[in-house]
Amino acid sequence: MQSDSVRIEVSSTQSTERRLNPVDFWETSRALGLPAALWRLPNQQEKQLIVSFDEILPQVSADLEELPAGFLVGPFDNLNTDTATPSRTLFLRADVQARFSDDNQSFSVNNNGEIADRFQKLLTEQFDTNSTTQLAPMVPTALVDPEAEKHYTTNVAKAVEAMQRGEFRKVVLSRTKRLLFADAPNAVQLFDKLCQKYPTAFISAVSIPEKGQIWISATPERLVSVDANGIFRTNSLAGTQSAFEPDGTPKRPPEAMWSQKEIEEQALVSRYIIECFKKIRLREYQEEGPKTIIAGNLMHLATSFTVDTQAVRYPQLGTVMLRLLHPTSAVCGTPRDIAFDFINQHETHDRELYSGFVGPVNINTNNEGPASDLFVHIRCMKLEGNVATLYAGAGLTEHSVPQLEWQETEMKCQTLLSVISQQ
Numbered sequence: 215m216q217s218d219s220v221r222i223e224v225s226s227t228q229s230t231e232r233r234l235n236p237v238d239f240w241e242t243s244r245a246l247g248l249p250a251a252l253w254r255l256p257n258q259q260e261k262q263l264i265v266s267f268d269e270i271l272p273q274v275s276a277d278l279e280e281l282p283a284g285f286l287v288g289p290f291d292n293l294n295t296d297t298a299t300p301s302r303t304l305f306l307r308a309d310v311q312a313r314f315s316d317d318n319q320s321f322s323v324n325n326n327g328e329i330a331d332r333f334q335k336l337l338t339e340q341f342d343t344n345s346t347t348q349l350a351p352m353v354p355t356a357l358v359d360p361e362a363e364k365h366y367t368t369n370v371a372k373a374v375e376a377m378q379r380g381e382f383r384k385v386v387l388s389r390t391k392r393l394l395f396a397d398a399p400n401a402v403q404l405f406d407k408l409c410q411k412y413p414t415a416f417i418s419a420v421s422i423p424e425k426g427q428i429w430i431s432a433t434p435e436r437l438v439s440v441d442a443n444g445i446f447r448t449n450s451l452a453g454t455q456s457a458f459e460p461d462g463t464p465k466r467p468p469e470a471m472w473s474q475k476e477i478e479e480q481a482l483v484s485r486y487i488i489e490c491f492k493k494i495r496l497r498e499y500q501e502e503g504p505k506t507i508i509a510g511n512l513m514h515l516a517t518s519f520t521v522d523t524q525a526v527r528y529p530q531l532g533t534v535m536l537r538l539l540h541p542t543s544a545v546c547g548t549p550r551d552i553a554f555d556f557i558n559q560h561e562t563h564d565r566e567l568y569s570g571f572v573g574p575v576n577i578n579t580n581n582e583g584p585a586s587d588l589f590v591h592i593r594c595m596k597l598e599g600n601v602a603t604l605y606a607g608a609g610l611t612e613h614s615v616p617q618l619e620w621q622e623t624e625m626k627c628q629t630l631l632s633v634i635s636q637q
């Protein structure tokens with residue numbers, strides 16, 4: 215596919231100063247009803263974007279070795295236990311690819327034909343007409359559900375009782391928060407603000423026209439990465455506290471205090487990962503942590519796991535681990551299937567893409583070779599026209615206090631809310 219790729223050249227009749235930016239590509243794809251993904255990897259400055267020419271996205275099995283360059287979006291409810299049933303992971307093929315950094319930009323169309331021509335024509339028009347749009351600040355109103363807190367804390371109490379009876383050890387219960395905007399908010403503007411505010415997070419905006427949805431996230435949690443040198447990485451993340459003292463001063467991560475409940479909760483996620491390695495008899499992994507990490511307004515406990523897939527001669531490790539890991543104990547629970555059933559029975563909202571996974575696959579950055587970076591889709595929201603739905607969950611054990619877990623979900627919502635309401 216790469217061999218057919220054509221560089222996009224846009225010559226403007228209006229402006230010689232302006233350069234193509236993510237908004238031009240985003241708006242062009244939206245005008246044509248084409249799916250698009252915009253993302254920025256943790257600790258990087260470069261923003262990347264792809265547009266798929268599939269108006270209806272294919273559902274693929276998340277096979278990192280087989281897929282061409284693109285972007286994967288997997289729902290939470292995506293248990294791939296039966297190989298006869300197609301997996302429900304959506305795939306955006308990189309028909310148009312663009313990268314933007316301060317000193318460098320590159321764009322290509324990796325496909326030809328009528329859609330490619332229409333895309334280029336509309337992109338040029340967009341470039342000419344929409345040069346300096348200043349966007350008004352977005353101030354939404356909360357669509358308050360007066361029953362939400364009671365419903366959530368009641369379910370937490372039920373989960374605690376079930377865990378005290380020994381039915382399972384951990385479950386992650388989530389809730390939603392809805393906001394109403396006067397106009398559909400600008401996704402790229404929000405994405406840019408999140409990039410600025412959370413340099414260590416994976417930031418993404420994914421437009422799925424067939425669902426009428428845009429999903430935006432700033433997630434701290436890596437699910438599966440395989441870099442150009444074949445280094446596999448995953449992460450166990452759990453335990454949550456504010457990154458600030460009550461007087462507003464930032465806490466220092468090495469001095470963070472964690473309760474027994476939080477240490478145990480995170481250890482369960484690490485154990486879950488190690489059990490997955492055991493299932494495939496892989497012993498040569500490096501484990502580092504747990505350490506306290508900062509994720510925007512919050513702190514978590516994190517352990518990182520790395521494997522050199524070349525040294526262990528396991529090139530398909532990323533795909534195999536993705537299937538085994540998702541959904542991890544950080545978003546579902548332990549034992550997984552019992553926690554999954556508890557979630558389905560007690561949560562009244564459909565999680566859809568929340569607590570699924572998102573990220574680029576087989577993207578060749580700087581000619582280093584293809585790399586894949588999938589993240590757990592948390593700290594996210596769904597935009598449907600003027601309405602935003604935020605999602606947040608908390609990991610529960612038998613020691614959980616319902617009111618504190620509710621407060622934890624409120625803090626998690628703040629990661630996006632603080633940016634949305636920024637003037």
Ligand SMILES: C=C(O[C@@H]1C=C(C(=O)O)C=C[C@H]1O)C(=O)O
Binds near residue numbers: 386435452453626
């Ligand atoms: C489930 C979420 O976050 C996960 C749950 C955590 C916890 O229970 O402490 C911490 C980090 C994430 O692994 C979420 O943000 O919605």
